[in-house]
Amino acid sequence: MELDQIKQEIKKIFEERLNINVAKFNVDDDAGLFADDGWGIDSVDVIDLVLGIEKTFGIRLAQDAEVQKHFASVNTLAAYLKTRQAEMSAA
Amino acid sequence: MKSRVVITGLGVVSPVGQGIVSFETALRSGISGIRQNRWHDTAEARSQLVGQIDPFEPPSQLSREERKHLSRADQYALAATIEALAHTRFDPASVGGERVGVVLGSGGGVANSEAYVEHAYKETVGRPSTLLSVSPDSAGAAIARHFGLHGPRSSIMTACSSGATAIGYAADFIQCGFADVMLAGGTESLSHVTFSGFNALKALATGRNRPFDLRRDGIVLGEGAAILVLESYEHAMARGARILAELAGYGISSDANHITAPHPEGDGMARAMEQAISRAGVSLDAIGYINAHGTGTALNDKSETMAIHRVFGEHAKSTAVSSIKPMIGHTLSAAGAIESVATILGLRGQFLPPTLNYEEPDPECDLDYVPNVARNASFQYAMKNSLAFGGNNTSLIFKRHES
Numbered sequence: 248m249e250l251d252q253i254k255q256e257i258k259k260i261f262e263e264r265l266n267i268n269v270a271k272f273n274v275d276d277d278a279g280l281f282a283d284d285g286w287g288i289d290s291v292d293v294i295d296l297v298l299g300i301e302k303t304f305g306i307r308l309a310q311d312a313e314v315q316k317h318f319a320s321v322n323t324l325a326a327y328l329k330t331r332q333a334e335m336s337a338a
Numbered sequence: 339m340k341s342r343v344v345i346t347g348l349g350v351v352s353p354v355g356q357g358i359v360s361f362e363t364a365l366r367s368g369i370s371g372i373r374q375n376r377w378h379d380t381a382e383a384r385s386q387l388v389g390q391i392d393p394f395e396p397p398s399q400l401s402r403e404e405r406k407h408l409s410r411a412d413q414y415a416l417a418a419t420i421e422a423l424a425h426t427r428f429d430p431a432s433v434g435g436e437r438v439g440v441v442l443g444s445g446g447g448v449a450n451s452e453a454y455v456e457h458a459y460k461e462t463v464g465r466p467s468t469l470l471s472v473s474p475d476s477a478g479a480a481i482a483r484h485f486g487l488h489g490p491r492s493s494i495m496t497a498c499s500s501g502a503t504a505i506g507y508a509a510d511f512i513q514c515g516f517a518d519v520m521l522a523g524g525t526e527s528l529s530h531v532t533f534s535g536f537n538a539l540k541a542l543a544t545g546r547n548r549p550f551d552l553r554r555d556g557i558v559l560g561e562g563a564a565i566l567v568l569e570s571y572e573h574a575m576a577r578g579a580r581i582l583a584e585l586a587g588y589g590i591s592s593d594a595n596h597i598t599a600p601h602p603e604g605d606g607m608a609r610a611m612e613q614a615i616s617r618a619g620v621s622l623d624a625i626g627y628i629n630a631h632g633t634g635t636a637l638n639d640k641s642e643t644m645a646i647h648r649v650f651g652e653h654a655k656s657t658a659v660s661s662i663k664p665m666i667g668h669t670l671s672a673a674g675a676i677e678s679v680a681t682i683l684g685l686r687g688q689f690l691p692p693t694l695n696y697e698e699p700d701p702e703c704d705l706d707y708v709p710n711v712a713r714n715a716s717f718q719y720a721m722k723n724s725l726a727f728g729g730n731n732t733s734l735i736f737k738r739h740e741s
Binding site for chain 1 (some may be wrong): 402403407463465466467470737
């Protein structure tokens with residue numbers, strides 16, 4: 248999956264699972280996922296986000312700081328998911 | 339000596355209004371919040387009526403997260419709590435929250451489970467996080483989190499007596515020394531499961547809800563929440579709180595008889611009332627008003643009337659008894675709490691809320707049911723009775739506070 252396509256899938260999860268009206272959010276892909284001036288995602292939303300990613304990308308996300316640090320913006324998350332996909336196809 | 343438990347604050351979300359002022363106005367003027375049911379598909383159902391919170395106005399104090407993630411039931415409870423604490427001008431943070439707790443009766447966010455299951459059926463994406471507020475414990479957790487309450491917390495499920503039972507338990511926490519202040523009450527939000535269940539049991543009224551009337555044939559469902567601030571007398575006096583009433587005593591019992599029907603002669607209810615009266619140490623003639631469970635089913639109203647006869651004897655006929663369910667519907671887990679608020683407002687304002695839709699007397703229900711119009715009265719004690727499926731009975735006695 249190309250980076251742009253991964254970003255689209257992430258936003259689809261925002262739309263379908265987090266009830267975020269993506270079109271109305273005037274923020275770029277560097278905007279903070281948890282920031283009030285970003286996507287405004289909270290700790291409860293994260294449950295739905297993580298489960299959505301696991302289902303869409305067919306991967307398991309560990310609950311550790313190593314994974315959490317990638318949940319900064321759509322860009323960082325997409326980049327992380329791309330490396331996970333690369334690992335999967337290499338394996 | 340055990341400390342006295344007083345009520346210092348009230349909050350309510352009901353089909354006749356969000357807030358104590360509009361609720362009391364409805365009680366005094368006999369306004370009903372029952373409307374045509376536009377939420378459920380009722381074409382094939384017994385009842386087309388419902389008592390809904392519509393519109394619900396979430397208080398401005400609710401955070402974005404609370405609005406987004408809490409179920410309706412939890413938001414009702416939180417709204418009632420915010421009002422009750424403002425009413426008594428008490429901020430739990432001012433005492434660190436350690437001696438402040440919460441006991442709630444709640445059915446949980448049933449509508450949230452329904453939405454999730456509906457997604458699964460349609461093979462669309464549901465939100466697993468919405469299941470967080472399905473637990474009946476969620477409302478108490480939301481309140482404790484919002485106000486930083488670190489004292490005792492408990493969730494009560496004794497079906498339709500939950501709200502009343504919660505008040506009794508909360509008082510015990512104060513009397514046993516676990517807390518100085520307790521928030522107690524109940525919350526309920528409408529759901530399809532609840533509506534269908536009562537419909538299938540043929541427990542819903544085909545027309546209006548008419549407690550104690552000869553033509554009564556069932557309940558009309560309602561939703562809402564009420565919270566009472568309970569406090570030890572010493573704590574209330576020390577902070578100069580306005581005392582609204584005293585919880586003089588309560589009683590609790592089980593029929594162990596039938597899964598839905600009350601004991602035919604109201605045995606369990608009578609024992610709960612006797613217990614409450616003896617614990618309150620009050621004479622029968624001092625209790626001027628009984629706020630009944632009064633669901634408007636054939637069985638409930640008859641058995642409740644028999645229980646009152648058994649306990650009050652010659653005083654039964656001179657004691658006013660009324661049910662406010664024709665105004666707000668049967669609010670299930672919240673009923674005992676919302677109706678306790680009505681009882682306390684009546685006691686404080688010395689009026690009797692009426693039983694609406696009462697037209698044709700039933701020879702088997704022969705008490706003074708305060709038909710249709712509220713009445714002024716002079717009384718020092720009032721009783722709130724709640725009965726429930728499974729044979730749960732709770733009786734509370736409130737005492738007027740002379741200041």
